[in-house]
Amino acid sequence: MASIFKLDNLYRFFMKAYPVKSYGGTSPNTHLYKELSQCRVALITTAGLHLQEQTPYNDRIIGGDCSYREIPNTIETQVLALGHRSKAFDASGTESDINLVFPLDRFRELENEGKIGSLNDRHFSFMGSITKPKPLIEKTAPEVGQMLKADDVDVAFLTPV
Numbered sequence: 039m040a041s042i043f044k045l046d047n048l049y050r051f052f053m054k055a056y057p058v059k060s061y062g063g064t065s066p067n068t069h070l071y072k073e074l075s076q077c078r079v080a081l082i083t084t085a086g087l088h089l090q091e092q093t094p095y096n097d098r099i100i101g102g103d104c105s106y107r108e109i110p111n112t113i114e115t116q117v118l119a120l121g122h123r124s125k126a127f128d129a130s131g132t133e134s135d136i137n138l139v140f141p142l143d144r145f146r147e148l149e150n151e152g153k154i155g156s157l158n159d160r161h162f163s164f165m166g167s168i169t170k171p172k173p174l175i176e177k178t179a180p181e182v183g184q185m186l187k188a189d190d191v192d193v194a195f196l197t198p199v
Contacts, residue, residue: 105178
């Protein structure tokens, strides 16, 4: 992990002053009782990805846009638009390889190799840098959880950005 002292002063101050909130509750982690080769997998990212035809995330919402976008499993990853709003996010690597924040191509390889059972028909993208996550915790994340449950997803792979 990088040292906070390697950050410039503005980011170092931000990290020290960032208000961390605890929302309690139960852990979303559960034990996996079957082999990955038998599991249905969905991807979730906080990179703010969206399809060109979808409405971009709204960067004018104070505290962050807690909405999500469905990403079909059939998408060609290079056509995804990156909408992450944080000034602290260096998008240069993502612009050259979207799999850094949304490893769909790598998971397709795992599926073809039989290392995972199958990929879900849809995946989900949220915006990162949510400083007021109450709507995310109370509304949008549970909505996505219910959709994943309805899709019989066994494993959700999260790439936090």
